[in-house]
Amino acid sequence: MSQHPATGPTHRLLPSPAGRTHVVEQGSGPLVLLVHGFPESWYSWRHQLPALAAAGYRAAALDVRGYGRSSRPAATDAYRMRELVADAVAVVHALGERSAVVVGHDWGSAVAANAALIRPDVFRAVAMLSVPYAPRGGPRPSTVFASLGGDDEFHVSYFQEPGRAEAEIEPDVRGWLAGFYTALSAGSPPAPGTPPPYFVSPGGTLRDRFPTGPLPAWLSEADLDTFAGEFERTGMSGALARYRNMDRDWEDLAEYDGAPVTQPSLFIGGGLDASTTWMADAIDAFPVTLPGLVSSRILDGCGHWLQQERPDETSRILTDWLTGLPKSAC
Template sequence: MSAMSESNANTTLDLSGVRHHDVDALGTRIHVAEMGEGPMVLFVHGFPESWYSWRHQLPAVAVAGYRAVAIDVRGYGRSSAPRAVEDYRMVRHVADNVGVVRALGEDSAVIVGHDWGSPIAWSSALLRPDIFTALGLVSVPYNARSDFKPSAAFRMMGGDEEFYIEYFQKPGRAEAEMEVDLPHWLLGMYYAASGDGVRARVASADSSGGRFTVAPGGKLSDRFIWPEPGTWPHWMTEADFDYYASEFTRTGMSGGLNRYRNVDRDWEDMAAFDDAPITQPSLFVGGEVDGPTVWGAGSIAKFPQTMPNLHKSVILDGIGHWVQQEAADELNAELLDFLAAL
């Protein structure tokens, strides 16, 4: 095991106080992991992740006097995984979040999302401002609905290749790549999108990696870069990785991928919210070398109009996509500062 792995703070992380249970969220079984008592903070993960992605935030927020709740999003982990693609449309995810708040006996919550959890969180805030009274976004900045169809935008982003979201659209196609050796694929995904992966590509002068596009006849993993054998990123231990790998080996990848397959359906469903601002108090934290944050520079520049009650927008130097794991202490500090200001 490398020195990088041995120094990982995760090795001393105490999650013994996490309470696990399943709730009936308006007819959908949602797995909940929670700590603490007080005002509720609901954490929503992205792809390909789990409630476990918030393992650093749960104890920090709980100790500060809040009820910290992280869910397995539908299709992941121990939550329900409907078979129909359309059951993963955004309005269903919003209903799950509303159902979790109610099932836990609360009237309102601050909602915080990362990656796909970010648009799920902001959609929850748009549709139910009475319940979701404040909003934290990590990695993916708020991008108000426009008249440009998402599938057309992703096609443009890919250029002569396929942008990864376009590659994910056909059911079974991406699964066929990922599930041949799922742990290997996951490790490549986690490392390639992290700050560690970006630095490794720079050091190796690899100009093809990190583009998250697929060449004709190729696979997304053709562009991945993996850590050296026997080593782990500084933010992930072997035990952390094993948790993710065991969860996805058990569930498969379709539940997570089906979220991507609803982008145009969501665009149609959310037409009434075209160009709508987020009016609740809000926070954005991104990583300097995180793809969605870099691609979202235009959206970040529009925050004064799209999130007029923004508390702070923070870009963390050298951090990649897995912000809440790569920069746990920094994100926790920003979250606690935001919560204290509410």
């Protein structure tokens, strides 16, 4: 049933509302769409593509608009959530399918959840990695983030002003990515009394708080070269535009205030990931917000980049979940 993973992945450019969306696919069978987060690319799913293919699935990892080889619209508001969902739908249809299971990590988790919420006719099941589902609601996001950190500035607020974070990152993309990936990995937590790397001191930069030293075990020099090479070519504005649309999303999705995602779902978080801690209330609310939840797993000793830090375990959890889905969900 499945394509042998040794045949390797296939790169495709597909028409989408973004213009073109770059997709890397491997295998045959029910379609599983993989959506990456910040600051990554399709390459963050490099371990899952062959694993899902070997398990009998057609795995397709896309570059979100603004990243990698996908189109990069100039307007900041082109990166609102509804646009990203539309791209995901277009990819499913361009691949000749009517429906898919959607899996997302970090910002991709939010894209996956909203894709399932907005287009249940296309996305029959959803898996969320690292960032749990939290329904739209509450105050305007910018108001919430501005209240965090005291004298320090939360990284989401820091990312809001066009050009500001770019000025920090783009002169040394590779070095910045190395620090950011390391800071959010298991084995590199802030030392006791050390300020966390998610906040910016007055007049400072995020990089000021990144750890120094070797790369985390999951990230080779060649892997880092791949990620850095993409952002050196594209710049960071397309990726950062996702943060700059959170208030627009809050307005656009008002009709979904408090809405649950009802399809069969899965959540996987890292035990050492700040997202799991910050959003503990969202995880506790899953019986209400994810009534179709099949499993919620916290990987002990794992950081934020779980499908790369724990590739085999993540792939096994995903394939076990996929195998157990009703046929109508595949």
